[in-house]
Amino acid sequence: MAQHAQYEEELERYVICPRCNTLHQKIPLPPGKRAVCKYCGTILYRYDPRYLDRALSLAITGLILFVVANLFPLIQIDLLGNEQHMNILEVISQLLESGYYIVAIGVMFMVLIIPAMVIADYIALIVLMRLRKGEALTRDLLVLLSHLIPWSMVDIFAVSILVALVKLTGEVRIHFGVSFWALLLYVGIDLYLTKARRIGTLWELRNRIYHG
Amino acid sequence: MAEKHPEKLTVIRCPICEAVNVDYGGSIRCHRCDSRIYREPRYGLGRTWALLITAMIFYLPANLYPVLQVKNIFGGHTSNTIIGGIILLWDQGSYPVALIILVASVFVPVLKFVLLLYLLISVRYPVSESKALRHKLYYLTEIIGPWSMVDVFVVSILTGLVKFDRFKVLAGSGATAFVLMVFFTMLAALSFDPRLIREYPRKRSPKKEKDV
Numbered sequence: 001m002a003q004h005a006q007y008e009e010e011l012e013r014y015v016i017c018p019r020c021n022t023l024h025q026k027i028p029l030p031p032g033k034r035a036v037c038k039y040c041g042t043i044l045y046r047y048d049p050r051y052l053d054r055a056l057s058l059a060i061t062g063l064i065l066f067v068v069a070n071l072f073p074l075i076q077i078d079l080l081g082n083e084q085h086m087n088i089l090e091v092i093s094q095l096l097e098s099g100y101y102i103v104a105i106g107v108m109f110m111v112l113i114i115p116a117m118v119i120a121d122y123i124a125l126i127v128l129m130r131l132r133k134g135e136a137l138t139r140d141l142l143v144l145l146s147h148l149i150p151w152s153m154v155d156i157f158a159v160s161i162l163v164a165l166v167k168l169t170g171e172v173r174i175h176f177g178v179s180f181w182a183l184l185l186y187v188g189i190d191l192y193l194t195k196a197r198r199i200g201t202l203w204e205l206r207n208r209i210y211h212g
Numbered sequence: 213m214a215e216k217h218p219e220k221l222t223v224i225r226c227p228i229c230e231a232v233n234v235d236y237g238g239s240i241r242c243h244r245c246d247s248r249i250y251r252e253p254r255y256g257l258g259r260t261w262a263l264l265i266t267a268m269i270f271y272l273p274a275n276l277y278p279v280l281q282v283k284n285i286f287g288g289h290t291s292n293t294i295i296g297g298i299i300l301l302w303d304q305g306s307y308p309v310a311l312i313i314l315v316a317s318v319f320v321p322v323l324k325f326v327l328l329l330y331l332l333i334s335v336r337y338p339v340s341e342s343k344a345l346r347h348k349l350y351y352l353t354e355i356i357g358p359w360s361m362v363d364v365f366v367v368s369i370l371t372g373l374v375k376f377d378r379f380k381v382l383a384g385s386g387a388t389a390f391v392l393m394v395f396f397t398m399l400a401a402l403s404f405d406p407r408l409i410r411e412y413p414r415k416r417s418p419k420k421e422k423d424v
């Protein structure tokens with residue numbers, strides 16, 4: 001193991017393209033610029049010195065938006081004076097009530113529990129990094145984040161709402177709730193934090209923070 | 213070409229934190245996040261096969277059984293399979309939405325099965341010489357996979373929303389099969405060891421000229 005340790009610093013100077021698996025040597029970038037793979041054009045890394053500040057305010061905003069999205073109805077429909085509304089919690093409870101437990105559990109994890117864990121993990125991670133504390137804990141939080149992100153599907157759920165509404169057009173009157181717009185904004189933030197920025201970027205920030 | 217291609221170097225990208233690691237062979241741990249990068253090759257393949265076959269089995273009931281049922285006050289009851297729902301949307305003139313569901317629910321899972329089968333076969337037998345192609349395919353399966361949840365979410369949303377006394381939407385047993393299919397497909401894709409992509413053909417790459 002000790003002999004392996006000497007390579008570590010050296011290895012940090014390289015990056016492998018996630019799309020075509022080619023090896024690249026990193027070069028220093030000016031702030032705001034990004035490096036792309038010369039074979040396939042995929043973004044490899046960026047230098048964004050103010051990322052932590054922006055990510056923290058976005059993550060906290062995202063958390064508030066996610067709470068709002070779950071407090072009020074996302075959509076309300078009106079059929080001959082009868083009103084019905086739904087949000088994520090009502091979807092889950094209705095699925096449980098009608099006996100579709102596996103579908104309910106799937107929705108509960110992919111649209112509620114895992115997204116909540118992602119955002120909590122993200123906030124804890126950034127706070128710790130800004131305080132320069134808990135190096136070992138930030139590693140565990142980052143590993144957990146990598147395992148959670150593929151299962152978080154609020155973006156797909158938001159698209160599904162629109163698809164569901166298309167199926168209902170003509171039959172009922174549709175009203176969008178405040179929560180719907182909160183959910184859309186949350187999805188935008190979630191995509192920026194977890195999909196647009198590669199997890200490797202956070203690891204590099206962590207390295208810079210705890211090891212100079 | 214031979215010199216330029218980094219696959220010749222024994223380095224591997226950590227699937228969890230994206231760090232570049234020297235591939236010493238056998239079971240290695242990432243120097244940055246300590247995740248296990250490589251499992252026993254045969255075990256890893258066997259597990260992916262098992263998960264993929266399970267997912268493919270669930271694909272049948274997911275498409276043959278109704279995913280959605282509509283009940284009305286007069287005891288009327290209609291149910292729709294995924295294909296049935298798509299035909300209904302098409303007849304209503306909602307062509308874009310019909311196409312979205314057709315692609316997301318019918319084509320994406322099949323595409324993902326085919327890609328994973330191709331990857332599993334090509335690491336064992338030299339079907340294709342192009343490792344770059346295999347890497348791109350693997351990357352593609354990771355991106356498109358979760359979108360097959362659209363129809364399950366649509367059904368769940370309709371269940372949560374359309375619960376009038378006279379007119380009710382319920383999920384169907386196909387939806388349960390569909391959730392399980394997506395779950396096992398994602399597990400199969402996540403369990404697929406990226407290093408296996410380079411395992412065949414079995415010529416051991418010559419010792420790299422310079423240490424990375």
Ligand SMILES: [Zn+2]
Nearest residue numbers: 226229242245
């Ligand atoms: Zn790693």
